């Protein structure tokens with residue numbers, strides 16, 4: 242690591258550590274009005290719903306009276322979720338096994354959901370991982386690119402086209418403050434060359450692209466009265482962080498957010514559907530924040546249209 246990189250890292254942590262941890266959450270929470278989390282009559286789809294922030298979203302929706310489909314990879318973890326929901330005296334949970342690193346598996350989930358014909362009122366595009374080591378899927382794609390971004394695009398577009406996600410629905414995209422470090426770059430989304438792969442950098446590019454994709458969806462589907470939000474959760478002590486960022490976790494563990502604090506803004510957005518005057522933005526702790534913490538990330542040859550073209554081209558390839 243050279244001096245310039247060290248300087249960037251120090252600036253990032255210096256600027257965001259208090260804000261992104263439980264310290265920032267507890268401080269801001271003092272000033273928030275009480276919000277009624279009433280989701281009665283709604284049907285939610287939560288990707289990555291068996292653990293971490295997704296699991297919190299599932300519980301919040303069920304507590305608010307919604308029915309929920311939780312989609313995640315491990316059948317065992319989904320069974321644990323079912324029994325925990327039952328033990329909490331809650332009802333209305335359905336589970337779906339799906340590996341979002343596989344476009345074929347995501348397609349099968351889409352077909353099951355459309356065949357069921359149940360309207361989805363809230364789609365929480367939450368699934369996401371940071372893979373330290375390169376994983377190339379059987380379909381020939383970098384695994385975290387597929388789960389963090391491509392699957393969100395595939396799922397959302399197909400559910401809209403299939404008529405189960407439509408007028409009056411809300412979509413919440415869960416990005417990360419890691420997206421602040423990089424500009425939009427379609428060339429950096431699907432890096433399958435071990436010599437070029439860096440998990441943290443790849444994750445940053447996926448998370449930046451989610452912010453831009455949300456902007457595209459707002460422009461494309463505003464007329465259809467579907468609300469699109471993109472939020473980041475700060476830093477929460479989830480299994481994902483424990484697995485991917487052990488050193489970061491070791492240092493910050495006493496002040497990391499709990500899962501409820503990390504999921505709070507996503508749940509609040511679904512409950513309150515606030516106006517979004519700004520074009521480029523990200524929500525964090527119930528407030529619109531800048532999409533660019535650093536001027537350098539505004540510089541890119543890519544556009545929302547080139548991002549969407551790249552995702553469409555990737556899906557059109559099928560298994561590669």
Ligand SMILES: NC(=O)c1ccc[n+]([C@@H]2O[C@H](COP(=O)([O-])OP(=O)(O)OC[C@H]3O[C@@H](n4cnc5c(N)ncnc54)[C@H](OP(=O)(O)O)[C@@H]3O)[C@@H](O)[C@H]2O)c1
Nearest residue numbers: 289291292293294313314315341369417476477479480481
């Ligand atoms: N925690 C944080 O501090 C933090 C910060 C910034 C952004 N985020 C974002 O918040 C979201 C949730 O993060 P988290 O920390 O809650 O993650 P997590 O603890 O790793 O939980 C991830 C959930 O997603 C599921 N999942 C992972 N890969 C999957 C796949 N390929 N197919 C289907 N399900 C999959 C997991 O189930 P299985 O075990 O069955 O795979 C689990 O239910 C992610 O998008 C992440 O990037 C988190």
